[in-house]
Amino acid sequence: MQAVISTVKWAKAKVDGQVVAECGVGYILLVEGHAEDTPDIYELISERVIHMQLFYDFERHVSEGLWQLPPTDEPEILAAPYYSLRDPDWRFMGFKDRSEYEPHDRGISELVTILRAKGRRVSMVEFGTMVDLEFESTRTSAQIGIKPKKKAATDSKPKKSKDPQKHKTPPGRKGYLMLSDYREVRSSSPTRPKE
Template sequence: MRAVVQRVLSAEVRVDGEVVGKCGRGLLVLVAAHRESVSAQAADLADRVAGLRIFGDADGKMNLTLKDLPESEEAEVLVVSQFTLYGDVYSSRRPSFSQSASFDIGKALYEEFVASLRPLVRGVETGEFGASMEVELVNDGPVTLVIDAR
């Protein structure tokens, strides 16, 4: 599994023009499952995302996780599925998605990732798996990381 994690001031996702998920200060996480991804990777990836020390401490140094932030700064997470993270453009200019998991497996792993993340952080919202979505965000930093589950 793969995640692109962006530290944001706010983010929201729409389906058919309607907001289905949003967050304030926190993380926007784009998630995809590889065709060889397994269940254990969903929990591993959720743990890694929850434990990222990418928020500034009193000295402005990236040292705090979502949980370390004061409750008054209620950090949140918006998780959006994005199978195109496994797009391959090395042999053609038209992306191949043959490395992405099938719809059913991808959906199951995405849902497992979200379920694993919920007890680890405050406030998790999601997009709609498999839908055509519009994602709007305000980057903070910007800070963007790509994480591959082991």
């Protein structure tokens, strides 16, 4: 899974002029899922979304996260599949490597469920909806991504050992990826806006 985060004062996603999702001060979260995403990845992405400090306070010269913003009843995150956005002016970061990512809703519902369970207020654009975004930006953005490691290819077969136990797959490993099999990719540092 990979995602683009942009900070806004407010944002609205519209279909034919009708608002289908919105947020107040917070994030626009554009998500693209990977075919091999797992619950571990959704959990890691949710932690990055929640704990990134992307809001810059010019008076105190500090960066703040979502949990440090003044309390409000409005949604603080507008989440949408990246491919559902009409953005002819290229206002958002693009992903460099999209070859392994497909236009589907894989993972976004699970990610939003986790964010809501952790107390975040999220408004989501439903799968299959093409939307136009209206928003007031606070000029800070970041890109995060986590995907399974690629296994190194090899032409030579391992030599057989006299010990029949040596080449057996450890219990619970066959067919599954452990948390240690993941690596974080392209996690860009937030861009600090100019005063």
